[in-house]
Amino acid sequence: MVFWTDIYYVFKREFYAVFRDHAVLTFFVALMLGYPVVYTFIYSNEVAMEVPVAVVDHSKSALSREFIRNWDATASVDVVARCEDMEAARLLMYKKDIYGILEIPADFSKNVARGEQAYLSLYCDMGALLNYKALLTAGTDVALAMGKDIQVQGIEYATEVTEQIASSPVRIQDVKLFNPQGGFTSFLIPAVLILVVQQSLLLGVGTMTGTERDRRRKGLLLPENKHFRRPVRVVLGKAFAYLPIYFVMSYWVFFIVPRLFGMTQVGERGELMLFLFPFLLACTFFAIAMSFFSREREMPFLIFVFTSVPLMFISGISWPKSAIPEYWVWFGKLFPSSFGIDGFVKINNTGATLSEVLPEFSGLCILMVFYFIVACLLYKKECRRLKINRD
Numbered sequence: 001m002v003f004w005t006d007i008y009y010v011f012k013r014e015f016y017a018v019f020r021d022h023a024v025l026t027f028f029v030a031l032m033l034g035y036p037v038v039y040t041f042i043y044s045n046e047v048a049m050e051v052p053v054a055v056v057d058h059s060k061s062a063l064s065r066e067f068i069r070n071w072d073a074t075a076s077v078d079v080v081a082r083c084e085d086m087e088a089a090r091l092l093m094y095k096k097d098i099y100g101i102l103e104i105p106a107d108f109s110k111n112v113a114r115g116e117q118a119y120l121s122l123y124c125d126m127g128a129l130l131n132y133k134a135l136l137t138a139g140t141d142v143a144l145a146m147g148k149d150i151q152v153q154g155i156e157y158a159t160e161v162t163e164q165i166a167s168s169p170v171r172i173q174d175v176k177l178f179n180p181q182g183g184f185t186s187f188l189i190p191a192v193l194i195l196v197v198q199q200s201l202l203l204g205v206g207t208m209t210g211t212e213r214d215r216r217r218k219g220l221l222l223p224e225n226k227h228f229r230r231p232v233r234v235v236l237g238k239a240f241a242y243l244p245i246y247f248v249m250s251y252w253v254f255f256i257v258p259r260l261f262g263m264t265q266v267g268e269r270g271e272l273m274l275f276l277f278p279f280l281l282a283c284t285f286f287a288i289a290m291s292f293f294s295r296e297r298e299m300p301f302l303i304f305v306f307t308s309v310p311l312m313f314i315s316g317i318s319w320p321k322s323a324i325p326e327y328w329v330w331f332g333k334l335f336p337s338s339f340g341i342d343g344f345v346k347i348n349n350t351g352a353t354l355s356e357v358l359p360e361f362s363g364l365c366i367l368m369v370f371y372f373i374v375a376c377l378l379y380k381k382e383c384r385r386l387k388i389n390r391d
Contacts, residue, residue, distance in 0.1 A: 006230060010237025017208060018241065023297075027204035028242075032249040035196055036257045039189065044261055046183025047076075048134040053100040054081040054089040061109035067120075070142045071102065076134035089123075099125040100135045112150060130184060178264060178349050186264050190348055191317040193253050194340040197246065197280070199308055201287040205242070206300030209291035231379035235372065239284045246280055254344075267347035271354045275343050278364040282336040285371035292378050315341045339363040 018024050057064050072079040080098060083089040089101040103121040111118040122139050124132040179186045254276065258265050294300050313319055314332035321329055332338040343360030346352040354361065 003230075003233060006233040007237045007240065010234055011240045014208075014238050014241035015244075018204075018245065021208065021211065023207050024204045027200045027207065028245050029249065031200045031203075032196065032246075032253060036189075036193055036253050037260075039192055040185060040257060040261045040263070043183075043185040043189070046181050046185050048128075048130040049075055050078040051076060051100060051131045051134050052078050052080045052098045053102060053135065054083050054092050054098045055079055056083050056086055056089050056101060056103045058106040059104045059108040063109040063112060064104045067104070067142060067146060068102070070146065071138060074138040074142065076138040093123075093125060096125075099128060099131045102139070178266075185261065186349070188318065189258075189263060190345050191312065191315060191341045193257070194279075194344050195308060195312060195315075195337050197250060197253065198283045198286070198311075198335070198337045198340070199304060201242065201246070201283050202290055202304040203300045205238075205287040205291045206294035206304060207297055210294040210297040210299050213295055231376045231382075234379050235285070235288060235375045238288055239281070242284050242287075243280060246284070250276060250280060254348075258348075264349050266349065266351040268353070272344070272347050274354055275347055275357060275361055275364075276340075278361065278368050279336055279340045279343075282364045282368040282371060283340075285368060285375050286336055289371045289375040289378060311335055311337050314338065317341050317345065333363065334367075336364060336367050339367070 018028060055068055057068065068079065071077050077100075081089070081092055083092070086101070086103060089098070089103075092098045093101060101123040103123070105119060105121075108118050108120070120139070120143070122135060124135055126132055176182050254272070255265075255269070290304070291300075293303055311332070314324060314328050315338045316324065316329070316332075339360040343357040343364070346357050346360070347354070
């Protein structure tokens with residue numbers, strides 16, 4: 001009975017402390033409510049449309065004008081300027097009036113007429129990769145389509161079937177699985193949502209720990225109270241105080257926000273919730289353990305904020321794991337977000353079942369137990385310091 005009494009006492013004290021600290025409320029509630037909405041809204045257009053470009057046409061032929069018209073007719077391109085030379089086009093790009101330059105050489109039409117390969121030059125502002133992708137894809141599609149027409153025109157006495165075979169000997173159908181529009185939001189936001197939960201817990205719990213050390217003499221973390229003498233009870237009491245808040249916030253982040261913006265959700269909600277349960281526990285115990293690095297109230301900003309981008313990369317969502325050094329892949333497995341991102345994307349975006357994400361689920365369970373033990377050992381050290389100080 002004393003076991004549960006101590007846990008309840010720690011839970012009640014920690015729960016009230018959360019709602020008395022405006023900074024912690026900002027991380028636990030305001031950040032969780034606002035950040036997913038703002039981030040998703042910024043990229044809600046999914047793909048880059050009508051990217052402004054300039055054209056430098058040295059050929060000035062009917063074929064070059066046809067290419068420009070077809071390129072401008074695509075949904076990705078908006079030809080806003082026609083320049084006489086590259087210097088004028090570069091000036092527009094420096095001013096950020098355009099994000100791409102198409103240069104057509106003088107021998108473009110002549111090479112096509114002679115049956116030789118013709119070349120075009122496309123210059124893109126690589127500061128925005130989505131613009132580069134849109135311009136390059138549109139240019140490639142137009143070039144392939146015109147190339148087929150030119151190829152067919154060179155065949156004499158060909159039937160319609162012969163022309164189709166000559167222009168497209170192999171028919172290719174492009175199917176974008178689980179992200180039919182090829183959008184940035186559907187690709188990246190699910191991973192960001194997982195990372196937001198982990199990072200907000202790190203910042204919030206770290207701020208509370210730093211505040212406790214600031215308020216007490218000799219940097220003690222625990223109050224001189226009989227209920228704080230057992231590390232397991234302290235860790236469980238703190239975890240139970242954070243979990244109800246994050247169960248509510250997680251429902252908003254993982255189920256309501258994606259629905260508001262029409263994002264892909266093909267997984268079973270029940271299986272997704274079962275998967276998220278060990279993820280939240282692992283993040284909670286991870287945050288409690290990592291909070292021991294926070295010696296001052298402001299220190300979590302210096303320790304944890306910068307880790308968001310590296311954790312996103314080593315998770316394998318924005319860069320393939322096959323291209324990441326193996327030691328970084330193993331290092332990423334120390335963080336709940338890595339397993340959480342893999343499992344959440346598979347269930348939510350591709351419709352996987354819980355049995356199909358068993359490696360990620362097992363990894364989260366292992367991290368949950370591991371960080372619970374680490375947190376208990378760290379609080380055991382604090383309990384000893386408290387006892388020595390009391391004596």
